[in-house]
Amino acid sequence: MPAFFEVSRHSVKSKARLGTITTSHGKIQTPAFVPVGTKGTVKALTPSLLKEIGVQVSFVNTYHLVTHPGPEVIEKAGGIHAYSRMDIPLMSDSGGFQVFSLGRRNAKLRGDDSTVGIITTLHKGDELPLVEKISEDGVKFRSLYDGQLIEFTPEKSMEYQRQIGADLLMAFDECTYHPATREYTESALRRTHEWLKRCIQYLAQHRVFKSTSPSVWGLRRLSQKQVSSHRHKQYLYGIIQGGIYEDLRIASAKCITQQDVSGVAIGGVSVGETKREMREQVGWVAPYLPTDKPVHLLGIGQIDDIIDLVKYGIDTFDCVEPTRLARMGTIYQIQISNFKFQIFHIDINKSLFRADMTPVDETCSCYVCRNFTKSYLHHLFKQREILGYTLATHHNLAVMERVMERIREMIQRGKI
Secondary structure, three states, rough: OOOOEEEEEOOOOOOEEEEEEOOOOOEEEEOOOEEOOOOOOOOOHHHHHHHOOOOOOOEHHHHHHHHHHOOHHHOOOOOHHHHHOOOOOOOEEOOHHHHHHHHHHHHHHOOOOOOOOOOOOOOOOOEEEEEEOOOOOEEEOOOOOOOEEEEEOOOHHHHHHHHHOOOOOEOOOOOOOOOOOHHHHHHHHHHHHHHHHHHHHHHHOEEEEEEOOOOOEEEEEOOOHHOOOOEEEEEEEEEEEOOOOHHHHHHHHHHHHHHOEEEEEEEOOOOOHHHHHHHHHOOOOOOOHHHHHHEEEOOOOOOHHHHHHHHHHEEEEEEOHHHHHHOOEEEEEEEEEEEEEEEEEEEEHHHHHHHOOOOOOOOOHHHHHHHHHHHHHHHHHHOOHHHHHHHHHHHHHHHHHHHHHHHHHHHHHOOO
16 A cells, blocks of 8 residues: 655755655645635535546535534535545544634634633524633534534544544644734643644544445445445644744644654644744744655645745645635636746726636636636626636636646756
């Protein structure tokens, strides 16, 4: 069986590298961009379109899938791959970012440093705190969907992700808000490191996903023999935290890379700091990143950031930006010449595109650019036609794949 992660080429000019992540649902050629499919869907796209675009891997959100439809429903369906029909490698986050960020949002609104969650009006009209309690053991919070009280601990996060059935799992961590005090950051970091050890201990007994009941594929139910063979190995990533403090970031990198994890992620960046500060934080930990394990950067997906940060040895990046901007009518255009990138954004809602019969991007060969004009996309967005969101998302992700292909080529040729 192939190794989980193999590096085929190292840059002589930086830590950039070419690699392959091998999962039960396919291989990922790195560096790679990971579109976010928060609720088990990349918004506006069918799974077949993801394959057509060339998307290698997607990211699903444990917090949202726990609140609806619930991990037990997904497990009953045969796991998230069977449930969503996204037959590509999938990552799942731990749920920690959403829980803690919701709690911080209320603290910011009130102007204090509380960790109690925002006040939300539930469907019955009762106002209750969204985050009920944060302790060394974990977090208790209320579902945004129906107000049900849900507990996240390291063990429960791992169990939820095991039930969801993604290939690549993120350890339960506390994403420090920005700008947090040093005292708070140290406490959060201690929790993150202790929680990782508990995640590892739990997963040591549950590293293989196995569906517990037959799944419906179309109108055909799987036989019990097929169900029993529907299993795959899951791989855990530990998450480096430490906020804006260099020594804490380095200490976290040293701690995480020494644990029994399959991969390493860098978290708590791009949460309010500047681009320069974000890149500094990645630079601090770069010398301590593993050479034999994949490295993921959480929440980063702007093209200029990706081009710069692969130099630090980052293998995968996830972000909602390309798809979110697409649904707003912001279309990517990119020109690549002599391994240099020029990046443009156009707002297809603007009236100047009403009669523009040129392709969305004349340098792009994706399905959208081969078949449709700026005028047509402008028309779809002005009339709020759903197809507009699909075409714009298709194009933006096709651009991201084109960028990643060129970055891999640049590493191969020693240009990065």
